[in-house]
Amino acid sequence: MTKDNRTTEQSSLHDNLEQKSMRELLVAMNAEDKKVPDAIELIIPAIESFVKSALERMKKGGRLFYIGAGTSGRLGIVDASECPPTFGVEHGLVIGIIAGGDSAIRKAVEFAEDDTEQGWKDLQTYQINTNDTVVGIAASGSTPYVLGALKSANAAGVLTAGITSNAQSPLAEVAQHIICPVVGPEFVTGSTRMKSGTAQKLVLNMISTALMIGLGRVKGNKMVDMQLSNNKLVDRGTKMVMQILAIEYDEANQLLKTHGSVRNAVDAYQQNKD
Incomplete structure (x- = not known):
């Protein structure tokens, strides 16, 4: 051309x-x-x-x-x-x-x-x-x-x-x-x-x-591995954990802060339930 x-x-x-x-x-x-x-x-x-x-x-x-x-x-x-x-x-x-x-x-x-x-x-x-x-x-x-x-x-x-x-x-x-x-x-x-x-x-x-x-970096429709680099993303991640696990905000927030990502928080919670 x-x-x-x-x-x-x-x-x-x-x-x-x-x-x-x-x-x-x-x-x-x-x-x-x-x-x-x-x-x-x-x-x-x-x-x-x-x-x-x-x-x-x-x-x-x-x-x-x-x-x-x-x-x-x-x-x-x-x-x-x-x-x-x-x-x-x-x-x-x-x-x-x-x-x-x-x-x-x-x-x-x-x-x-x-x-x-x-x-x-x-x-x-x-x-x-x-x-x-x-x-x-x-x-x-x-x-x-x-x-x-x-x-x-x-x-x-x-x-x-x-x-x-x-x-x-x-x-x-x-x-x-x-x-x-x-x-x-x-x-x-x-x-x-x-x-x-x-x-x-x-x-x-x-x-x-x-x-x-x-590559498995999304679960359902959620960014379960996103970096929690500001308060907005921590809040978003907390709400994801709430929705996935059907738990209250404070519990979801503590799980997220403890385990560092939505994926890890959900996996840890589910493993403890088993």
Whole structure:
């Protein structure tokens, strides 16, 4: 796909934005955003195929890596950083990597995404191996940093996937699993932090949550291994224990504080009852 043919670079369906009222702008943006879930629905089989393959490797001790540049890299880091507090997994199980390093999370690093070698170098610092999985995230599907990383990962026997908003992109040719929600032209032409970014966030939520459920980190519909890192979460955990065990708040709260997690509190209570 040439750059001129990329969906993400096509002219917006809306024009003269500076002449519209604030209400008109917001309504039009929301109308475009509504297209994102429909685009994702069309590719659920592709997401399913990838998650099943990744889960097999993670059950063998493999890790999940997200790698991207700019907005794509930041979204990967956000999803990775949310897995330990939400599901109680170690910080090294899901890892987000961004072109330009951690400083690029807050401030763009010029030309970092154009380095075809650095992505694989960044992955190698984690002693990446054949049980691991790498997801390249690039709305354009042509980011050199991501493409280079996935090519090297493939050669090393690592499972790879790519998330892009452009069909028939270079990323689609490189990734073993391609996840491509085609959301159409952006509201502001070329601004992939909008619909494409929203699609990436939703897909990443689906991938990590489905994997954590597959790894046994959810029971029923509850985050039984979540970290109790503030009063709100302690209260939420207490109410989970109450509901699961049909006991009063104070007893549930004491169990939770004693055993450190919803899962451990419930297991300890049930073992004492047996």
